[in-house]
Amino acid sequence: xGELLDKKTCESKLGSIDDALYAIGGKWKLxxxxxxxxxxxxxxxxxxxxxxxARMLSRELKDLELNGFVERKIxxxxxxxIEYELTEYSNSLSEILDALSRWGIAHRKKIxxxxx
Amino acid sequence: xGELLDKKTCESKLGSIDDALYAIGGKWKLxxxxxxxxxxxxxxxxxxxxxxxARMLSRELKDLELNGFVERKIxxxxxxxIEYELTEYSNSLSEILDALSRWGIAHRKKIxxxxx
DNA sequence: CCGTATCCGACACGATACTG
DNA sequence: CAGTATCGTGTCGGATACGG
Numbered sequence: 001x002g003e004l005l006d007k008k009t010c011e012s013k014l015g016s017i018d019d020a021l022y023a024i025g026g027k028w029k030l031x032x033x034x035x036x037x038x039x040x041x042x043x044x045x046x047x048x049x050x051x052x053x054a055r056m057l058s059r060e061l062k063d064l065e066l067n068g069f070v071e072r073k074i075x076x077x078x079x080x081x082i083e084y085e086l087t088e089y090s091n092s093l094s095e096i097l098d099a100l101s102r103w104g105i106a107h108r109k110k111i112x113x114x115x116x
Numbered sequence: 117x118g119e120l121l122d123k124k125t126c127e128s129k130l131g132s133i134d135d136a137l138y139a140i141g142g143k144w145k146l147x148x149x150x151x152x153x154x155x156x157x158x159x160x161x162x163x164x165x166x167x168x169x170a171r172m173l174s175r176e177l178k179d180l181e182l183n184g185f186v187e188r189k190i191x192x193x194x195x196x197x198i199e200y201e202l203t204e205y206s207n208s209l210s211e212i213l214d215a216l217s218r219w220g221i222a223h224r225k226k227i228x229x230x231x232x
Numbered sequence: 233c234c235g236t237a238t239c240c241g242a243c244a245c246g247a248t249a250c251t252g
Numbered sequence: 253c254a255g256t257a258t259c260g261t262g263t264c265g266g267a268t269a270c271g272g
């Protein structure tokens with residue numbers, strides 16, 4: 001079962017996990033960030049890549065920008081091209097992203113095995 | 117900005133993160149698991165510790181049990197005591213929990229610093 | 233193409249009350 | 253104490269349509 005954590009440790013972890021989930025929780029934020037890890041992308045590219053509605057994407061991008069994960073870049077190239085790009089700060093999430101990804105793979109395997 | 121990931125890698129990661137979020141996403145699951153890391157807890161204990169409504173807690177616990185993260189233990193001790201306990205499998209989440217916790221702490225610091 | 237506005241259903245979530 | 257039932261609100265999130 002793993003070792004029990006003492007109460008202080010546990011409560012402090014609970015608090016920080018709360019903070020984290022507040023900032024990057026929800027259905028889309030981490031997925032958008034993951035998608036942008038491949039490359040900067042335009043609005044419609046992101047939409048297609050993630051299967052997200054324009055409404056939600058618009059909202060989430062604003063939020064991500066406000067929180068310093070994503071930058072909106074306007075290239076004055078006639079016609080104007082708008083691209084979304086990850087900031088340096090978004091890199092601080094890679095540990096989380098990697099852990100989630102690894103766990104997701106393992107979990108999927110487990111589920112499939114159990115179905116048989 | 118960190119290195120870009122190639123498209124295949126990125127899409128596969130997106131998929132597995134999706135899987136992970138499907139299983140442990142949402143407002144409460146990870147918090148409940150974190151709370152139980154301190155010790156097995158009874159229904160009302162969990163409620164107080166997390167500030168969650170009975171309705172939600174009931175639902176989430178069922179879901180967590182169904183997915184093998186939590187076990188409902190009935191102690192026939194007259195009066196009967198019901199406790200919720202983490203399973204061995206829930207340990208596979210510790211990497212994620214730790215990463216989230218660490219990031220949450222750092223993020224909070226950043227926010228506070230920016231406010232000044 | 234890049235979004236925003238509007239409408240709408242589904243569900244997350246909480247408060248309260250209630251049962252065994 | 254451990255939960256369920258009921259109700260009400262808010263947010264999530266898609267569809268569609270529209271303006272820059």
